[in-house]
Amino acid sequence: MTDERARRRGGASLAPTKPESPRTAPSPAERTSVARPGEKRPFLLDFFPLETARDTRLSKFYDRLREGRLSTTRCPKDGVLLWPPRTACPKCHSEDLEWVDLPERGRVYAFSAVLAGAPLGMENEVPFPVGLVDLDGVALRLFGRIEGAPWTSLRVGQAVRVEAYDLNDGRVFYRFRVAP
Numbered sequence: 001m002t003d004e005r006a007r008r009r010g011g012a013s014l015a016p017t018k019p020e021s022p023r024t025a026p027s028p029a030e031r032t033s034v035a036r037p038g039e040k041r042p043f044l045l046d047f048f049p050l051e052t053a054r055d056t057r058l059s060k061f062y063d064r065l066r067e068g069r070l071s072t073t074r075c076p077k078d079g080v081l082l083w084p085p086r087t088a089c090p091k092c093h094s095e096d097l098e099w100v101d102l103p104e105r106g107r108v109y110a111f112s113a114v115l116a117g118a119p120l121g122m123e124n125e126v127p128f129p130v131g132l133v134d135l136d137g138v139a140l141r142l143f144g145r146i147e148g149a150p151w152t153s154l155r156v157g158q159a160v161r162v163e164a165y166d167l168n169d170g171r172v173f174y175r176f177r178v179a180p
C-alpha cells in the first residue's frame with residue numbers, strides 16, 4: 001500500500017522515516033546568545049517588529065513613538081478606538097483611519113514577572129516585570145514591560161507612565177515606568 005492510500009484510509013505509514021540530516025555547525029551568529037547593541041538579531045528570534053514604512057503600513061506608530069508619543073488608530077466613522085493600531089476598522093472595514101495620541105499615564109491592572117526564558121537580548125535582565133495597564137481616560141488595556149521597581153514591590157493599581165525606549169538598532173518600542 002502506498003503512503004497516500006494508507007493516509008486516506010487513516011492508517012499509519014509503514015514507510016521508513018528519513019534519517020535526520022546531520023546538524024551543521026552553528027554559525028558565529030548562532031553561537032552568540034546575547035545580541036549586542038547595534039547587532040542584527042536573527043529574524044525568527046527577533047522579539048520586536050520591523051518598523052519602517054517599507055516593512056509595515058503602521059510605521060507611523062513608531063515614528064510617533066520616536067517623538068515620545070504613544071498613539072493608535074481610530075475609526076472616525078464610528079469612533080472605535082483600536083489597539084493595537086490597525087490599517088482597517090474591524091467594524092466597518094474602512095481603511096480611512098486617523099492617528100490619535102493616547103494618555104501617558106495609567107494604572108497596573110495585573111502583572112507578572114519574567115524569571116527565566118527571556119527573549120533574545122534580554123537574558124541578562126531577568127527577573128523583570130510585565131503587566132497589563134489600563135490607560136487613564138480611555139478603555140484600553142495594554143500589555144508591556146514595567147520598569148522602575150522590582151516585581152516584588154509592584155502592586156495592582158500602581159500608577160505608571162508610558163515611555164519610549166531605543167532598541168539601539170534604529171528601532172523603538174514602548175514600556176511602562178513606575179510613576180511617583
Ligand SMILES: [Zn+2]
Pocket residue numbers: 075076077078079080089090091092093094
Ligand atoms: Zn469603522
